[in-house]
Amino acid sequence: MKKTTIHEIAKALNIDSSTVSRALNDSDRVKAKTKKRVMDKANELGYTRNMLASNLRRNRSNTIGVVVPRISRYFFSSTIAGIEEMAYQAGYNVIICQSLEEVDRERKIISNLMANRVDGILISVSMETQDHSHLTACVENGTPLVFFDRHVAGMKHTGKVLIDDVRGGFEATEHLIQKGCQKIVHLTAPLDVEIYKNRHEGYRQALEKYNLDYDKNLVLVSKLSKADGNRLAAKILKELDGVDGIFSANDLAAIGVMDYLKSTGVKIPEDIAIAGFSNEPTSAVIEPSLTTVDQSGEEIGRLACNLLLDYFENGNTLVNDRTIMVQPKLIVRDSTKRK
């Protein structure tokens, strides 16, 4: 079906198109009676505003582009919910794209968002993103960019909303120590990924504070899948003597560890206390419930979107590399409740 145009309304009322346009924009230069006639005819003909024309005039789209690794992951869907909430209030649309952790796909997405003249981009980069020329091009072309969670360290003229992962790692480890753990294993993903590097650093700092030795044999690197948790739990029981605490850099691997330990009769938290990271919904439901670090995805989404909206309104705040550091929150549950 064809969309109704301003010209058709004008023709039907036998008046000028420019008068119709002014009436629809509620201009003072049109009489109230004419306005009403125009509005009624517009409704009758099923006219809807066309944002495309004004978008072209302004060379922008009233739209924010959001790029995440994977929409269905709980943390990212929470951030998207927070972003949409703020954007909706401010009258912006939100285009969502997922890189699926592939940098080639991320490049195409950025190029497409720019061609569509989005007003700004919020991004959590893929695990593959080392070369970030596509992001630099974006900033150089005048499209403001705000990173959240996963960022490119050292990139100029961008905003950042990050989680204080060092703090999170520190608090989880300190908590285990305070619960009497003396030999704490750390499960992590490769340490060249910023967030894991930082959680590991927090682990190291907590050991240092309480005069416990840092032993690199206790740092086990994997992809942190549930199966990795299973496998590493077996390794811990078999090869590492006297481990009484485990800090996993995500909940999934922690849950894999718990499943294996329970199947072999190891008592949690009495024999081994366990802490995870992310506060996935599953962490509250597993038995015993899992102590973890909450990242508050919705808040991070709201903050990132606000940084961009602030830039739209007030100009150059972003070019000063503004970074908001969100403090994560330790959630103490049964997997560490000893004594």
Added chain:
Amino acid sequence: MKKTTIHEIAKALNIDSSTVSRALNDSDRVKAKTKKRVMDKANELGYTRNMLASNLRRNRSNTIGVVVPRISRYFFSSTIAGIEEMAYQAGYNVIICQSLEEVDRERKIISNLMANRVDGILISVSMETQDHSHLTACVENGTPLVFFDRHVAGMKHTGKVLIDDVRGGFEATEHLIQKGCQKIVHLTAPLDVEIYKNRHEGYRQALEKYNLDYDKNLVLVSKLSKADGNRLAAKILKELDGVDGIFSANDLAAIGVMDYLKSTGVKIPEDIAIAGFSNEPTSAVIEPSLTTVDQSGEEIGRLACNLLLDYFENGNTLVNDRTIMVQPKLIVRDSTKRK
């Protein structure tokens, strides 16, 4: 920073804007040598394609609007992931909006999506959506509409991707009966919501097939929150004698029931067997793991998006009210493993 225009490229090369335009569009009417000069200059000046102009010409935006009740709910974030995947392959952008279960907000969203000339809309309606004039207006104005999961029954000229909830309810209940349950409670949300009406109908049909009486005192209506599950479990133990099976229309309430029953020493599944609905990630982690019905959100998202893409390519398939019924899948876990 200002975006580079075709005119600036033309001026820099001292040639005609229309030649630049043709060169950028890879036209045969421009010599290869000129094309290269234009492309090089475009890169040098940081020129990016502008989709806004061609969008306005075509009076469409190469964009699909998606409306869900809440982005962060697992089922919806899964459908969005499936939608984005298909749309990306076909070269469409996806604008995501959440109604937060409010029909007023849903109305504004639809009006905004139409003003932005989205090529089509995929929607799962809010719980409040009774009056659907905003959706009818959308279809009458020529914007194709495809419902997924939650739809408006009887609305003409739309596509639908639905889950066979009757089948899902039937299979969950039949499974409980085959495991020896004779007195099965059904937890449901208000039965004027289509999906709950259908799950309840499946429950009723299964009882009928196995010659068990349908007793309306065994059908407990709530909002199906976890707290509702807690409260209703207490009621079942106190007021209903001999209940040996529970079919909950969602996992959340089922988990609330399990928490309460476990705290009072009732054995699951020996004393009471339990089945849920939706296969939320938590259902696999709770102990005992929860038997449930899987809705495969990603597949539903892909199918809904495909229905729309099919319409874009082949025209009038949608006006025939095409409905795709997705068969849900019973996932048998420990909460019903008796004998």
